[in-house]
Amino acid sequence: MAGTLRRMRAIMVKEFTQLRRDRTTFSMIIMIPVVQLLIFGYALNTDPKHMPTALLVRDHSVFSRSIVSALEESDYFSITGSVRSSDQGELLLRQGAVQFVVTVPEHFGRDLVRGQRPELLIEADATDPVAIGSALGAVDGAVDSALGRDLTGPLANLRQNPSPVDVRVHRLYNPEGFTRYNIVPGLIAIILTMTGIMMTALAMTRERERGTMETLLAMPVHPIEVMAGKILPYVAVGYVQSFFIIFVAEFLFDVPVLGSLWLLSAALVSFIACNLALGFTLSASAQNQTQVIQMSLMVTLPAIMLSGFLFPFRGMPEWAQVVGSAMPTTYFIRIARGILLKGNGLVEIWPDLWPLIAFMCLITFVSMTRYRRTLD
Amino acid sequence: MTGEQFAIDVTGLTKIYGGRAVVDGISLQVPRGRIYGFVGANGSGKTTTIRMLCGLLKPDRGGGSCLGHDLLSEADFIKRRVGYMTQKFSYWEDLSIRENLAFVADIFGLDRVRERVAAALERLGLAARAEQLVGTLSGGWKQRLALAAAILHEPDLLLLDEPTSGVDPKSRLEFWDEIHRLAAAGMTVLVSTHYMDETARCHDIIFMSEGKIITRGTAAEVVAQAGLTTWAVTGGDLVALMGKLKPLAGVDTVAPFGDNLHVSGTDKKALDTAIAPYKSDAAHRWHEAAPTMEDVFIHYMTAAKGGG
Numbered sequence: 200m201a202g203t204l205r206r207m208r209a210i211m212v213k214e215f216t217q218l219r220r221d222r223t224t225f226s227m228i229i230m231i232p233v234v235q236l237l238i239f240g241y242a243l244n245t246d247p248k249h250m251p252t253a254l255l256v257r258d259h260s261v262f263s264r265s266i267v268s269a270l271e272e273s274d275y276f277s278i279t280g281s282v283r284s285s286d287q288g289e290l291l292l293r294q295g296a297v298q299f300v301v302t303v304p305e306h307f308g309r310d311l312v313r314g315q316r317p318e319l320l321i322e323a324d325a326t327d328p329v330a331i332g333s334a335l336g337a338v339d340g341a342v343d344s345a346l347g348r349d350l351t352g353p354l355a356n357l358r359q360n361p362s363p364v365d366v367r368v369h370r371l372y373n374p375e376g377f378t379r380y381n382i383v384p385g386l387i388a389i390i391l392t393m394t395g396i397m398m399t400a401l402a403m404t405r406e407r408e409r410g411t412m413e414t415l416l417a418m419p420v421h422p423i424e425v426m427a428g429k430i431l432p433y434v435a436v437g438y439v440q441s442f443f444i445i446f447v448a449e450f451l452f453d454v455p456v457l458g459s460l461w462l463l464s465a466a467l468v469s470f471i472a473c474n475l476a477l478g479f480t481l482s483a484s485a486q487n488q489t490q491v492i493q494m495s496l497m498v499t500l501p502a503i504m505l506s507g508f509l510f511p512f513r514g515m516p517e518w519a520q521v522v523g524s525a526m527p528t529t530y531f532i533r534i535a536r537g538i539l540l541k542g543n544g545l546v547e548i549w550p551d552l553w554p555l556i557a558f559m560c561l562i563t564f565v566s567m568t569r570y571r572r573t574l575d
Numbered sequence: 576m577t578g579e580q581f582a583i584d585v586t587g588l589t590k591i592y593g594g595r596a597v598v599d600g601i602s603l604q605v606p607r608g609r610i611y612g613f614v615g616a617n618g619s620g621k622t623t624t625i626r627m628l629c630g631l632l633k634p635d636r637g638g639g640s641c642l643g644h645d646l647l648s649e650a651d652f653i654k655r656r657v658g659y660m661t662q663k664f665s666y667w668e669d670l671s672i673r674e675n676l677a678f679v680a681d682i683f684g685l686d687r688v689r690e691r692v693a694a695a696l697e698r699l700g701l702a703a704r705a706e707q708l709v710g711t712l713s714g715g716w717k718q719r720l721a722l723a724a725a726i727l728h729e730p731d732l733l734l735l736d737e738p739t740s741g742v743d744p745k746s747r748l749e750f751w752d753e754i755h756r757l758a759a760a761g762m763t764v765l766v767s768t769h770y771m772d773e774t775a776r777c778h779d780i781i782f783m784s785e786g787k788i789i790t791r792g793t794a795a796e797v798v799a800q801a802g803l804t805t806w807a808v809t810g811g812d813l814v815a816l817m818g819k820l821k822p823l824a825g826v827d828t829v830a831p832f833g834d835n836l837h838v839s840g841t842d843k844k845a846l847d848t849a850i851a852p853y854k855s856d857a858a859h860r861w862h863e864a865a866p867t868m869e870d871v872f873i874h875y876m877t878a879a880k881g882g883g
Contacts, residue, residue, distance in 0.1 A: 413663075414661060417657075573631055573633055575633055
């Protein structure tokens with residue numbers, strides 16, 4: 200009995216000693232709870248406020264002004280600008296620059312006074328049904344309270360049921376509000392992030408762990424050749440994964456594929472390259488495969504949480520949005536959703552495509568500088 | 576590179592790790608077509624020196640040329656003309672022998688890859704196992720593959736870092752025969768080893784300790800330069816005798832060799848004086864022996880330790 204305890208204690212002591220010396224495991228033990236607490240505690244919010252809204256106002260009566268300000272007072276809408284045509288508004292929705300476009304038609308005030316129930320059109324980017332739910336629920340109340348203030352005196356009789364304004368809501372791109380429409384395209388980005396980073400990181404550290412790196416370095420091969428040779432096979436793997444997901448999405452989950460798959464393929468190149476180069480970079484500072492898996496976990500975790508994949512990006516506090524904006528996954532999720540659900544073309548995805556290309560160049564450059572040509 | 580006579584010509588080569596000079600100002604001239612043996616204890620700087628020569632490590636000080644090309648600025652060219660066999664086996668274990676060789680041939684941009692690989696397999700007797708995954712091979716076969724891969728591009732200089740460690744005597748013998756065939760064909764070979772019997776198979780020996788070259792020359796010269804007098808003792812309680820002899824002044828090293836005890840010292844007079852009382856002991860038989868490379872090795876290692 201005493202022997203058992205002593206042996207157990209010996210193993211425990213050894214375990215703690217090793218743990219203390221294994222810095223990546225140690226930092227993982229600290230980092231994962233901290234990161235998770237911060238993200239789940241502060242960043243996650245399924246009830247986003249202050250969502251960017253564009254105005255298309257064709258009527259300059261007191262009523263349209265007070266409805267607009269009532270919408271803003273509801274805290275859900277934040278007017279970021281006005282557009283001159285519905286085409287312009289649609290572009291902003293497609294690009295994801297705004298969540299809503301509110302259209303006040305011509306003669307709105309006149310028709311309201313005449314009791315003709317003019318339309319108030321609210322177009323919503325419904326790709327993420329969670330993000331817009333509460334905002335749309337607040338519209339009627341905001342309109343009523345605005346008119347309640349304005350319709351006084353002889354107009355008071357208009358304050359009756361049905362409401363003097365006919366609020367029309369168009370849920371664009373996902374009219375039925377299917378969550379899976381939003382999740383499945385995002386999943387392409389998440390799966391590529393997880394597997395892409397890990398695959399190259401492992402491929403490189405495997406060489407180091409097994410000692411074959413020394414043979415490789417002793418041979419006349421340029422870092423770019425090593426990197427390209429290491430990465431390109433996994434680009435192919437990334438494509439196979441992506442198209443498998445799209446295939447399943449379309450035929451099993453009925454997710455619409457509206458845009459061009461060629462365009463998606465083109466965007467995929469830079470996104471896959473981003474992840475692979477990131478894995479390559481991580482591998483430069485890892486000693487073995489276990490370490491590099493832990494490191495890639497610490498990178499992919501925030502990418503999954505803060506990219507807008509699970510929770511509306513606009514619901515996150517500013518700092519979390521800044522962190523999210525520093526990750527390629529965030530941009531590719533928007534591109535994938537845009538092309539598949541909104542049928543976006545190059546013009547619409549460009550605001551998200553160029554950061555992705557910039558990331559690709561930056562990460563590739565960093566990974567090249569981290570590559571050691573010697574064993575030093 | 577017109578007619579340069581040395582395959583390796585370096586001066587003051589130094590590598591510092593954590594403030595300690597692991598290799599400390601080594602100068603080395605190795606003529607073409609010779610087999611140079613690198614001898615020294617673990618951690619004496621052999622591997623680090625070899626790695627600096629093939630461009631795997633950057634020297635902190637010193638420099639020179641390898642095959643007429645500058646060590647610091649022309650590492651890429653040197654890599655093309657040097658074959659390097661690492662201390663720890665480092666080819667791809669999840670590839671077959673043939674796949675490994677074909678890979679190396681492609682990296683070096685060789686022509687007639689199939690032919691060359693087939694020839695290399697034949698030459699080192701690997702043909703029958705060509706399709707076997709390398710991870711399933713035993714030490715001797717791995718060593719043959721490593722050599723085959725290192726000479727596949729017909730290098731001018733072959734750097735072998737303890738190529739025979741963990742290999743059985745017959746494989747070692749065959750290995751050295753191959754090395755001599757290569758040197759006869761004009762290849763320069765620098766080989767590090769732990770095995771003292773292998774020093775006799777090198778044209779010249781470089782003896783390293785604590786990052787410095789202690790002595791060099793042919794095996795016979797190195798033994799002679801050590802200036803050792805060695806007595807071999809047999810019979811009686813040699814373990815007890817060893818304990819008694821070790822602390823004596825004049826006795827530098829006492830080491831058991833089978834049923835022999837080798838007692839060596841550099842100062843013949845002092846040694847003879849020290850052992851005189853024990854020679855009269857009838858239990859032991861003493862006779863003067865020619866010092867071996869092993870005695871010299873132990874002598875230098877002991878001296879290095881004593882000298883701090």
